[in-house]
Amino acid sequence: xxxxxxxxxxxxxxxxxxxxxxxxxxxxxxxxxxxxxxxxxxxxxxxxxxxxxxxxxxxxxxxxxxxxxxxxxxxxxxxxxxxxxxxxxxxxxxxxxxxxxxxxxxxxxxxxxxxxxxxxxxxxxxxxxxxxxxxxxxxxxxxxxxxxxxxxxxxxxxxxxxxxxxxxxxxxxxxxxxxxxxxxxxxxx
Amino acid sequence: xxxxxxxxxxxxxxxxxxxxxxxxxxxxxxxxxxxxxxxxxxxxxxxxxxxxxxxxxxxxxxxxxxxxxxxxxxxxxxxxxxxxxxxxxxxxxxxxxxxxxxxxxxxxxxxxxxxxxxxxxxxxxxxxxxxxxxxxxxxxxxxxxxxxxxxxxxxxxxxxxxxxxxxxxxxxxxxxxxxxxxxxxxxxxxxxxxxxxxxxxxxxxxxxxxxxxxxxxxxxxxxxxxxxxxxxxxxxxxxxxxxxxxxxxxxxxxxxxxxxxxxxxxxxxxxxxxxxxxxxxxxxxxxxxxxxxxxxxxxxxxxxxxxxxxxxxxxxxxxxxxxxxxxxxxxxxxxxxxxxxxxxxxxxxxxxxxxxxxxxxxxxxxxxxxxxxxxxxxxxxxxxxxxxxxxxxxxxxxxxxxxxxxxxxxxxxxxxxxxxxxxxxxxxxxxxxxxxxxxxxxxxxxxxxxxxxxxxxxxxxxxxxxxxxxxxxxxxxxxxxxxxxxxxxxxxxxxxxxxxxxxxxxxxxxxxxxxxxxxxxxxxxxxxxxxxxxxxxxxxxxxxxxxxxxxxxxxxxxxxxxxxxxxxxxxxxxxxxxxxxxxxxxxxxxxxxxxxxxxxxxxxxxxxxxxxxxxxxxxxxxxxxxxxxxxxxxxxxxxxxxxxxxxxxxxxxxxxxxxxxxxx
Numbered sequence: 001x002x003x004x005x006x007x008x009x010x011x012x013x014x015x016x017x018x019x020x021x022x023x024x025x026x027x028x029x030x031x032x033x034x035x036x037x038x039x040x041x042x043x044x045x046x047x048x049x050x051x052x053x054x055x056x057x058x059x060x061x062x063x064x065x066x067x068x069x070x071x072x073x074x075x076x077x078x079x080x081x082x083x084x085x086x087x088x089x090x091x092x093x094x095x096x097x098x099x100x101x102x103x104x105x106x107x108x109x110x111x112x113x114x115x116x117x118x119x120x121x122x123x124x125x126x127x128x129x130x131x132x133x134x135x136x137x138x139x140x141x142x143x144x145x146x147x148x149x150x151x152x153x154x155x156x157x158x159x160x161x162x163x164x165x166x167x168x169x170x171x172x173x174x175x176x177x178x179x180x181x182x183x184x185x186x187x188x189x
Numbered sequence: 190x191x192x193x194x195x196x197x198x199x200x201x202x203x204x205x206x207x208x209x210x211x212x213x214x215x216x217x218x219x220x221x222x223x224x225x226x227x228x229x230x231x232x233x234x235x236x237x238x239x240x241x242x243x244x245x246x247x248x249x250x251x252x253x254x255x256x257x258x259x260x261x262x263x264x265x266x267x268x269x270x271x272x273x274x275x276x277x278x279x280x281x282x283x284x285x286x287x288x289x290x291x292x293x294x295x296x297x298x299x300x301x302x303x304x305x306x307x308x309x310x311x312x313x314x315x316x317x318x319x320x321x322x323x324x325x326x327x328x329x330x331x332x333x334x335x336x337x338x339x340x341x342x343x344x345x346x347x348x349x350x351x352x353x354x355x356x357x358x359x360x361x362x363x364x365x366x367x368x369x370x371x372x373x374x375x376x377x378x379x380x381x382x383x384x385x386x387x388x389x390x391x392x393x394x395x396x397x398x399x400x401x402x403x404x405x406x407x408x409x410x411x412x413x414x415x416x417x418x419x420x421x422x423x424x425x426x427x428x429x430x431x432x433x434x435x436x437x438x439x440x441x442x443x444x445x446x447x448x449x450x451x452x453x454x455x456x457x458x459x460x461x462x463x464x465x466x467x468x469x470x471x472x473x474x475x476x477x478x479x480x481x482x483x484x485x486x487x488x489x490x491x492x493x494x495x496x497x498x499x500x501x502x503x504x505x506x507x508x509x510x511x512x513x514x515x516x517x518x519x520x521x522x523x524x525x526x527x528x529x530x531x532x533x534x535x536x537x538x539x540x541x542x543x544x545x546x547x548x549x550x551x552x553x554x555x556x557x558x559x560x561x562x563x564x565x566x567x568x569x570x571x572x573x574x575x576x577x578x579x580x581x582x583x584x585x586x587x588x589x590x591x592x593x594x595x596x597x598x599x600x601x602x603x604x605x606x607x608x609x610x611x612x613x614x615x616x617x618x619x620x621x622x623x624x625x626x627x628x629x630x631x632x633x634x635x636x637x638x639x640x641x642x643x644x645x646x647x648x649x650x651x652x653x654x655x656x657x658x659x660x661x662x663x664x665x666x667x668x669x670x671x672x673x674x675x676x677x678x679x680x681x682x683x684x685x686x687x688x689x690x691x692x693x694x695x696x697x698x699x700x701x702x703x704x705x706x707x708x709x710x711x712x713x714x715x716x717x718x719x720x721x722x723x724x725x726x727x728x729x730x731x732x733x734x735x736x737x738x739x740x741x742x743x744x745x746x747x748x749x750x751x752x753x754x755x756x757x758x759x760x761x762x763x764x765x766x767x768x769x770x771x772x773x774x775x776x777x778x779x780x781x782x783x784x785x786x787x788x789x790x791x792x793x794x795x796x797x798x799x800x801x802x803x804x805x806x807x808x809x810x811x812x813x814x815x816x817x818x819x820x821x822x823x824x825x826x827x828x829x830x831x832x833x834x835x836x837x838x839x840x841x842x843x844x845x846x847x848x849x850x851x852x853x
Contacts, residue, residue, distance in 0.1 A: 041605050042625045045653040079584050079604045083626050083651055085444070114581075126538050126585070126603070127444045141451065141518060143584060143603075145540030 041078030051172035066096040084173030085128035122185040229681035231258040246688020259683030268296035278784030280795035284493035308355035308638030312699035316351035323347030342477035343389040349415040362391040363415030382440040386412035411564035423529035425547040427461035432523035452515040472500035505565035522588035535586040546576035590635030592642035625651040633694035648689040706770035708791030715793035717762030722746040741766040742815040748823030752836030775811030
């Protein structure tokens with residue numbers, strides 16, 4: 001009887017160990033050679049103590065669920081969990097909703113991944129730039145290779161005259177400027 | 190019944206094991222495959238196949254690893270004091286760290302470069318740069334010791350260094366921080382950068398036989414930040430290529446202000462032409478001040494000399510030395526393929542990798558296909574020099590090395606990956622993740638004419654969860670990939686010293702058989718050497734006392750010293766009499782605020798020690814040398830100043846009075 005209890009406990013503990021290993025929150029939970037490295041990048045690092053990076057800040061925002069889903073689909077989560085420093089212009093869910101119906105759904109399809117990457121990378125630049133440092137007419141080189149032009153009207157910072165910064169949130173690896181429109185890269189020649 | 194119970198237990202155990210196995214993450218196998226361990230495994234007692242010389246970043250040193258095991262073989266002290274080696278503590282080694290600013294105990298070491306002959310690694314020396322107080326060092330690969338250090342005038346932040354020409358004719362150094370020249374007034378407003386700041390490139394000649402370094406000439410260039418460089422080779426021998434950023438000439442918040450222009454430059458330098466101008470007397474002699482330090486292997490002593498003149502060629506006046514090639518977005522890496530035809534510029538903010546053609550660049554110069562000038566230097570039209578672009582290769586391209594089979598491997602900091610691409614058609618062939626945020630990479634011979642492309646090592650800036658946590662600071666990680674096949678395969682992850690900024694690797698056969706085992710005692714020319722116990726002595730001159738001491742398993746001679754007085758300045762000149770491989774001795778004396786010594790077989794090293802107050806001061810060997818290592822010790826007696834205790838020294842004869850009397 002004692003044996004039975006022991007093995008039941010063993011079974012439970014192995015199940016618990018299984019949960020730990022599969023939820024990927026603890027990459028080194030299993031020390032066997034085959035599982036020493038989990039796929040993915042810095043986004044998998046288990047760290048609830050440090051200041052949140054851009055990805056973690058975005059995930060915690062209820063207004064950015066579309067953006068977060070798009071970042072995952074475009075495989076940009078690893079990059080934006082990186083040391084940075086980044087400036088990310090983060091369109092709200094409402095901003096995405098302003099696009100013609102079906103646009104977002106279309107971009108989320110696997111065969112449109114490159115287009116989605118191009119659009120999202122057009123929202124990121126290297127260097128953490130605070131809103132107050134932007135100057136009227138300033139041109140920012142974005143990660144996708146295209147430029148965004150800043151304009152300042154009535155104290156509000158606008159990008160390409162199509163989106164306005166409505167809030168700014170600092171993150172450990174840069175800064176997020178919440179914007180009310182989606183920036184569309186210039187058409188490729 | 191008992192049998193049944195046992196059976197049940199076994200069944201339950203089997204079930205538990207099955208559950209354990211079934212819960213491995215599904216994607217894990219793709220990251221590390223099962224044969225990785227055997228590929229990186231070097232059995233105990235067996236040598237590694239490659240030496241890997243890894244810069245130590247902010248530690249100022251260079252570390253040496255064996256590949257593929259990732260075992261740390263040695264840390265070579267170069268630009269920082271090193272208690273483990275006595276470097277910078279012994280009187281003999283202190284001059285190595287002398288500069289025009291005095292003794293600098295700690296610098297920042299970023300790049301390593303093995304000497305080459307005909308574009309191939311020759312295994313003679315390895316060069317290293319000091320970033321902060323600009324210097325270049327040469328390490329002798331028979332002793333794995335720093336043998337020479339030269340300071341660079343007119344420079345600040347020596348980052349673009351120490352890259353070499355294909356016969357090690359020159360080691361170059363491009364300044365990261367432009368500053369007012371050393372003979373100009375540096376006390377100017379910082380925001381006069383554009384008018385007053387200049388960037389200097391130093392061409393350090395290297396003696397063909399002895400490796401001795403000398404600043405042959407400097408080229409005065411516009412004030413920008415020079416980042417990295419590589420020499421042309423083969424058809425492009427005679428040229429050097431430097432990446433430049435901050436061509437905006439910003440002097441504050443470079444994070445934003447040096448990223449304004451769509452394109453910065455790769456600067457192509459025709460150094461053969463520069464040599465001609467130098468010969469023709471076109472250089473200006475400039476008064477400067479820089480240190481040149483040499484470690485003499487026979488006297489085991491470094492000397493430091495301050496030099497006061499350098500010859501400067503002006504890129505603005507001598508039009509056909511320097512040319513600018515536009516390169517997108519703050520180029521970092523500047524790498525030349527094994528054929529010498531292709532120059533890869535990696536703009537760290539760029540969305541593509543431009544590859545320039547040496548042949549097209551030459552034609553563009555001949556045709557004067559220029560797009561105006563930058564600060565008096567012709568700017569070649571981008572398209573005129575361009576072989577092509579690698580489109581959408583990854584995010585944040587940094588550095589490229591080559592396999593000699595037509596492929597290039599580029600690191601991407603932001604997307605944390607290494608990407609393999611084909612130089613001819615600029616197509617991406619393979620990509621692997623790194624953990625995390627890779628900077629440089631290294632392929633053995635990967636920047637030479639003849640890569641030995643079995644492995645690729647990625648040097649990462651961020652470690653996070655790769656190893657057991659060790660508080661806020663974690664050892665930075667290197668990752669070893671097998672690149673012998675078409676696909677890159679991660680096989681090992683190993684921690685490194687400081688920041689593994691850049692590294693070079695070479696087949697061990699080229700170096701290991703030349704390794705010195707000990708220094709010959711009969712060749713020791715140190716002025717304070719004792720070549721046998723019979724010549725040991727203690728000599729007083731005023732309050733300076735020289736102790737000529739020897740050590741051999743397992744005693745010091747002398748090991749009893751009396752007659753030292755408070756206030757005396759004592760120099761222990763300790764010679765290791767051993768003539769046997771791997772038998773160093775250490776020397777430590779209580780209260781030594783000057784450090785300790787470590788003495789190689791056949792070597793003499795000196796520790797300065799101030800006798801502060803009367804008392805008894807034991808000294809002993811710190812490097813475990815023999816079964817009687819614990820017995821290897823002695824006493825030094827310090828008497829008050831003005832004491833009449835005579836100066837005596839001995840080994841084995843200073844017996845208690847009673848014993849001496851009994852013997853009579």
